[in-house]
Amino acid sequence: xxxxxxxxxxxxxxxxxxxxxxxxxxxxxxxxxxxxxxxxxxxxxxxxxxxxxxxxxxxxxxxxxxxxxxxxxxxxxxxxxxxxxxxxxxxxxxxxxxxxxxxxxxxxxxxxxxxxxxxxxxxxxxxxxxxxxxxxxxxxxxxxxxxxxxxxxxxxxxxxxxxxxxxxxxxxxxxxxxxxxxxxxxxxxxxxxxxxxxxxxxxxxxxxxxxxxxxxxxxxxxxxxxxxxxxxxxxxxxxxxxxxxxxxxxxxxxxxxxxxxxxxxxxxxxxxxxxxxxxxxxxxxxxxxxxxxxxxxxxxxxxxxxxxxxxxxxxxxxxxxxxxxxxxxxxxxxxxxxxxxxxxxxxxxxxxxxxxxxxxxxxxxxxxxxxxxxxxxxxxxxxxxxxxxxxxxxxxxxxxxxxxxxxxxxxxxxxxxxxxxxxxxxxxxxxxxxxxxxxxxxxxxxxxxxxxxxxxxxxxxxxxxxxxxxxxxxxxxxxxxxxxxxxxxxxxxxxxxxxxxxxxxxxxxxxxxxxxxxxxxxxxxxxxxxxxxxxxxxxxxxxxxxxxxxxxxxxxxxxxxxxxxxxxxxxxxxxxxxxxxxxxxxxxxxxxxxxxxxxxxxxxxxxxxxxxxxxxxxxxxxxxxxxxxxxxxxxxxxxxxxxxxxxxxxxxxxxxxxxxxxxxxxxxxxxxxxxxxxxxxxxxxxxxxxxxxxxxxxxxxxxxxxxxxxxxxxxxxxxxxxxxxxxxxxxxx
Numbered sequence: 001x002x003x004x005x006x007x008x009x010x011x012x013x014x015x016x017x018x019x020x021x022x023x024x025x026x027x028x029x030x031x032x033x034x035x036x037x038x039x040x041x042x043x044x045x046x047x048x049x050x051x052x053x054x055x056x057x058x059x060x061x062x063x064x065x066x067x068x069x070x071x072x073x074x075x076x077x078x079x080x081x082x083x084x085x086x087x088x089x090x091x092x093x094x095x096x097x098x099x100x101x102x103x104x105x106x107x108x109x110x111x112x113x114x115x116x117x118x119x120x121x122x123x124x125x126x127x128x129x130x131x132x133x134x135x136x137x138x139x140x141x142x143x144x145x146x147x148x149x150x151x152x153x154x155x156x157x158x159x160x161x162x163x164x165x166x167x168x169x170x171x172x173x174x175x176x177x178x179x180x181x182x183x184x185x186x187x188x189x190x191x192x193x194x195x196x197x198x199x200x201x202x203x204x205x206x207x208x209x210x211x212x213x214x215x216x217x218x219x220x221x222x223x224x225x226x227x228x229x230x231x232x233x234x235x236x237x238x239x240x241x242x243x244x245x246x247x248x249x250x251x252x253x254x255x256x257x258x259x260x261x262x263x264x265x266x267x268x269x270x271x272x273x274x275x276x277x278x279x280x281x282x283x284x285x286x287x288x289x290x291x292x293x294x295x296x297x298x299x300x301x302x303x304x305x306x307x308x309x310x311x312x313x314x315x316x317x318x319x320x321x322x323x324x325x326x327x328x329x330x331x332x333x334x335x336x337x338x339x340x341x342x343x344x345x346x347x348x349x350x351x352x353x354x355x356x357x358x359x360x361x362x363x364x365x366x367x368x369x370x371x372x373x374x375x376x377x378x379x380x381x382x383x384x385x386x387x388x389x390x391x392x393x394x395x396x397x398x399x400x401x402x403x404x405x406x407x408x409x410x411x412x413x414x415x416x417x418x419x420x421x422x423x424x425x426x427x428x429x430x431x432x433x434x435x436x437x438x439x440x441x442x443x444x445x446x447x448x449x450x451x452x453x454x455x456x457x458x459x460x461x462x463x464x465x466x467x468x469x470x471x472x473x474x475x476x477x478x479x480x481x482x483x484x485x486x487x488x489x490x491x492x493x494x495x496x497x498x499x500x501x502x503x504x505x506x507x508x509x510x511x512x513x514x515x516x517x518x519x520x521x522x523x524x525x526x527x528x529x530x531x532x533x534x535x536x537x538x539x540x541x542x543x544x545x546x547x548x549x550x551x552x553x554x555x556x557x558x559x560x561x562x563x564x565x566x567x568x569x570x571x572x573x574x575x576x577x578x579x580x581x582x583x584x585x586x587x588x589x590x591x592x593x594x595x596x597x598x599x600x601x602x603x604x605x606x607x608x609x610x611x612x613x614x615x616x617x618x619x620x621x622x623x624x625x626x627x628x629x630x631x632x633x634x635x636x637x638x639x640x641x642x643x644x645x646x647x648x649x650x651x652x653x654x655x656x657x658x659x660x661x662x663x664x665x666x667x668x669x670x671x672x673x674x675x676x677x678x679x680x681x682x683x684x685x686x687x688x689x690x691x692x693x694x695x696x697x698x699x700x701x702x703x704x705x706x707x708x709x710x711x712x713x714x715x716x717x718x719x720x721x722x723x724x725x726x727x728x729x730x731x732x733x
Contacts, residue, residue, distance in 0.1 A: 001020045002034055003031035003034055004017055004018075004031060004034040004035050004038055005018060005056070006038045006041065011048060012050055012051065012052060013038070013041070013042045013045075013050070013051040013052070014054065014205070015035070015038045015039075015042075015053045015054070016055065017031075017035075017054070017056065017060070017061060018055065018056030018057060019031070023057070024057065024062040024121070025055055025057060025060065025061040025062065026061065026062050026063060026064065027064045027068075027125045028068060029068050029071070029087075032090070032094060035094060035129075036093075039051070039098055039114075042114070043101065043112060048112065049112065049113075049212060050112050050113035051112065051114045051115070051212075052114075052115050052117050052208045052212070053098075053114065053115070053116050053117070053129065053133065054116075054117040054118070054119060054205065054208075057119065057120075058119055059121040059122075059126075059144070060116075060119055060120055060121060060122040060126050060130075061124070061125065061126025061129075062121070062124070063123045063124025063125050063149075064125045066153070066302050066306045066307065069084070069293055069302070070299075070302070072084050072086075072087040073293065073294075081290055081294060085286060085290045088158060088159075088286040088290060089283070091125075091159050092159070092160055092282050092283075095129065095159065095160045096279070098114050098129070098133060099132040099133075099222060099225075100225075101113070101114050101134070101220060103220060103221070108217065108221045108226070110217070111217065112220075113134050113135070113212045113215040113220055114133050115134060115135045115136075115137065115211060115212055116130035116133040116135070116136045117137045117205055117207075117208040118136065118137065118138040118139065118146075118195070119139050120138075120139055120143075120144040121145045121146070122145075122146050123146075123147055123148070123183065124148060124157065124159070124161075125161075127146060127147065127148055128161040129159075130195065131160065131165065131168070132160060132164070134219060134220045135208070135215075136196045136197070137198075137199055137204055137207050137208050137211075138189065138198050138199075139186070139198075139199065139201040139204050140186060140198050140199060141185075142187070142381060142382060143185070143382075145184070145185065146183060146185070146186060146194055146195060147177055147181065147182055147183030147189075148161045148162075148177050148181065149181035149182075149183055150181065151179060151260075151266070152181040152305070153301050153305045153306045154260075154261075154262050154298040154300070154301025154305070154674075154677075155262050155293065155301075155302065156178065156269070156289065157266075158285065158289030158293075160282060160285070161178075162269055162273075162285050163273050163278070163281045163282055163285045165177060165178060165194075166178070166270050166273070166274065167222075167224045167232075168193065168232075169193050169232060170231060170232030170233030170244070171233060171244055171245065171248050171270060172244055172247075172248070173192070173193070173232070173233070175248060177192075177194070178270075179252060179263055179266070179267075180255075185381075186198045224278045235274050235275065236271055236275060237275070245274075248270075249267060252264065252267050257542050257543040258543065259543060259544060259545035259673070259675050260545060260674075260675045261295050261297050261675070262292050262295075262297075262298060265289075265291055265292040265295075266292075268288055269285045269287075269288035269289070272284045272288075273285055296684075296685045297675045297676065297677070297685070299677075300681035300685060301674065301675060303663075303677055303681065303723070304663045304664055304678050304681060305667065305674070308660040308663065309501055309664050309668075311660065312502060312503065312660065312664060313496065313501055313502070315492060316658075316660070317492075317502075317503075317504050317657070318492045318493075319486075319488050319489050322485055322486055322489035324493065325437075325489045325490040325492075325493040325494075326493050326494075327409045327490070327493070327497060328351065328408055329352040329408055330346050330351050330353055330407060330408075330409045330410070330494075331353075331354045331356065331404040331407040331410045331411070331432070332353060332355050332356065332410075333410065333412040333413060333414055333424055333428065334356070334357060334412065334413035335355050335356070335357035335362055335366020335367070335397065336357075336366065336413065337467065337468070338413045338441060338465060338467060338469060339357075339366055339411075339413040340355070340367070340369035340370070341369065341465065341467070342411055342413060342441070342465060342469055343366060343369075343370060343395055344369060344370045344373055344469070344470050345469055345498045345500075346497075346498060348391060348498070349498045350394070350497075351394065352394055352396075353394055353396065354396050354398065354403050354404055354407060355367055355395055355396065356400075356401060356403075357399060359399050360397070363399055367395050367397035370391060370395055371388075373470065374388035374391055375388070401428060402431060404428060404431050404432050405431060405432065405433075406432075406433070407433075407436055408435070408436055408437070409436065409439065409490060409494060410432060410438045410439060411439045411441055411463055412424055412425070412428075412438070412439065412441060413465075418445060418450065421442070423453075425438060425450070425453040425454055426455075429455055434456070435459075437459050437460075437486070437487050438456070438459060438460050438461075439460075439462065439463040440460075440461075440462050440463070441462075441463055441465055442462060443464055443510075443511075444514060444568065446508075447461070447462040447478050447480035447483070448482075448507050450480075451482060457482035457483070458483065458484035458486075458487065459486070459487050460480060460482070460483060461477065461480065461488065461491055462476075462477065462479075462480070462507070462511070463475060463476075463478075463494075464476035464477070464511060472500075472668075473500055473501050473668045474500065474502075474503065474665055475495045475498075475501070475502050475503075476502075476503055476505060476511055476665065477492065477502055477503065477505070478504075478507055478511050479504065479505070479507060480507050481507060491504075492504070501668055505650070505661065506654055506656075506657065507655075508650070508655045509572075512647075512650050512655055512662070512665060513665055513669040513670060515646050515650060516643045516646040516647055516650070516666065517643070517669070517670040518565065519643060519646055520553070520642060520643050520670070521550045521551075521553060521562065522580070523550070523582070523638050523642040524537050524541075524549075524550030524551055524554070524582075524639070525554075525580075525583070525585040525586060526580055526585075527635065528551070528623050529580075529581035529582055529585050530581070530626070531623065531625050532626065532630060532635065533625055534551055534615050534619060536629060536632070536635060537549065537550065537551060538550070538551055541639055543632075543636070544636055544639065545673040545674060545675045545676070546639075546671055548671065550639065551603035551604070551615070552612070554596065554602065554603055555596035555597050555602035555603050555604055556596065556597055558595055558596040558597075558598055559590055559594060559595045559602055560590060560596075562590075563586050563587065563590040566583055566586055585623065588623075589603070597610060597612075603616060603619065604616060637694050637698060638698060638702065638706075640682070641691075641694065641698060641706055643672060643679060644679040644683065644691075645695070645705075645708070645712075647662050647666065647679040648679070648680075648711060649709050650662065651711065652710070652711045658726075658727070659722055659723070659726045660727060662678060662680055663680050663681050664678065665678075666678045666679050680722040680723070680726075681722075681723070683721075684721040684722055684723055687716075688712060688715040688716040688719070688721065688722075689717070689719060690716075691708070691712060692712060692713050695707065695708035695712070696708065
């Protein structure tokens with residue numbers, strides 16, 4: 001089987017990228033060799049006037065198969081850098097061959113035009129190849145995405161995209177695409193200068209042919225290969241360029257807090273590359289790309305956010321031998337914020353939705369969430385009126401439970417009360433068919449307890465969405481002790497339909513995600529009560545790469561929710577409840593009605609528009625700040641370990657069955673240090689023995705909550721890694 005197909009259409013070669021058995025094209029080592037061979041054929045055959053590189057799918061390419069990079073690294077043995085550098089430079093050689101297209105080195109004449117005709121989305125190397133071509137045409141489809149998102153998985157565009165985009169746009173204009181991984185629709189890509197033309201899909205190839213027929217020698221010469229080229233915005237040694245690069249450095253450190261090595265490496269490649277001719281710059285890019293691929297952070301991010309995330313989305317933990325369980329009609333009980341969001345994402349996936357609430361007014365209010373979403377999309381030209389009408393036609397908002405007949409999945413999102421949920425379970429199960437799966441969206445209540453109200457406990461399961469549903473990528477599926485395989489398969493197939501990432505865990509208090517994230521805020525509260533400077537707590541977290549400091553997170557999720565969870569947990573655990581001075585912080589804010597962002601008062605102060613204006617200075621009146629503060633590292637270790645140890649305990653107790661789910665869930669669910677690859681990957685990076693050493697130090701000073709679990713201590717003594725012991729089959733770089 002081949003990835004690239006070659007044919008002649010008159011005197012123009014058509015090179016079609018069409019990876020077999022894949023929904024989107026990805027570049028493999030074999031595919032790169034095939035493309036190289038076809039380019040050689042174009043350049044050597046005098047009959048061929050030019051070439052078009054296109055796709056046999058409705059998208060162009062999703063990027064590089066990152067397992068190739070892992071394979072190069074393994075192939076290098078004791079010298080992985082050499083093998084990586086060779087592989088990367090081979091890629092650059094092919095790109096440069098396309099770009100120079102046989103033209104004379106001195107005169108820049110005699111080349112053959114090579115055009116990219118992108119049928120749709122082009123990401124990563126799916127844009128880097130077009131950037132090496134002489135003209136880029138893209139089919140007009142507002143749903144297509146164009147960009148270089150590599151930074152999102154811990155690397156940077158290493159196929160020439162970094163060097164070419166900076167030389168094409170200048171560092172400031174290129175920064176959002178390189179440093180933020182921004183992707184845009186074709187029209188916006190053209191306006192930004194990423195691509196050249198947007199044409200109707202049925203005119204894509206004909207437009208490319210017409211351009212080839214009329215192309216001149218000058219049309220083929222890239223600006224950076226032309227005599228007298230000057231970088232847009234100025235090179236680093238130019239007065240304007242100096243200011244630009246100084247600003248870019250500040251921007252990178254401001255956004256990453258130094259926690260993400262790929263951003264720093266890319267900026268170094270850009271700066272150093274801008275000082276030398278293009279071919280040297282490409283080699284500098286390759287060296288920095290090799291450097292970042294050898295960084296354990298990069299390997300961990302690729303493993304979690306590309307390989308493991310992809311495996312989970314494709315059903316890695318789905319029960320085998322269960323027929324397809326795709327949802328046709330879903331009933332959503334409760335039209336509040338969570339239920340409204342579930343209804344929206346379900347309808348967007350083409351699923352028929354019945355949205356139920358206590359009365360018609362409440363149900364309609366829930367549907368209005370989808371109306372607002374569609375209207376916002378229309379304003380941003382991501383939606384059409386027809387698409388809006390189709391979306392809304394799929395949602396029936398009602399108070400009549402009988403409309404749930406015919407539903408094959410129910411997702412209950414009513415008030416967090418065992419009695420209320422039990423009542424709804426009994427009423428709905430009396431209406432729906434006997435094969436209907438019933439799921440509860442609880443975030444704290446044990447599934448086993450809720451399943452007692454069901455007459456079919458094997459078809460009862462937890463599906464925990466994160467808020468806001470339409471934006472959060474993770475869905476946590478919770479198996480009760482009696483949950484059957486079909487319920488698990490149904491839940492996983494549903495999550496696949498709505499294009500989110502699932503993890504499957506076993507029933508326990510707070511399940512997995514909340515079990516780990518609640519102590520993050522709890523530890524921060526303890527520190528506030530101890531007198532640690534709140535600003536230090538927040539900045540310690542941000543410098544670790546957490547998207548939000550724990551106090552800001554508390555404001556966002558609301559103080560009254562924290563108080564409610566605290567009160568309910570005390571009632572459930574009785575004397576076993578681990579009370580702390582952190583509880584006093586929550587109770588104080590609750591009593592003062594400083595409930596977070598929604599009341600424009602919490603750990604932070606807010607202006608009239610709800611924008612944070614700084615930490616609340618009055619907090620010190622209730623919890624005096626110590627004169628001598630602890631070191632930053634100690635604060636950071638407390639914030640990290642309070643989460644990591646819960647993840648290890650979850651694995652030890654069987655709540656987690658697969659560490660891939662633990663790592664992916666941590667990053668997508670609450671933003672656990674993305675650079676680390678997740679809690680288990682982080683333990684592998686620092687070493688289990690070192691982790692135990694930190695635990696022992698913290699335990700001696702702060703208590704038994706930092707005691708190393710037996711599993712971690714055993715692995716530390718043996719020098720074991722989690723991805724060696726528990727996940728050798730999917731281990732990546």
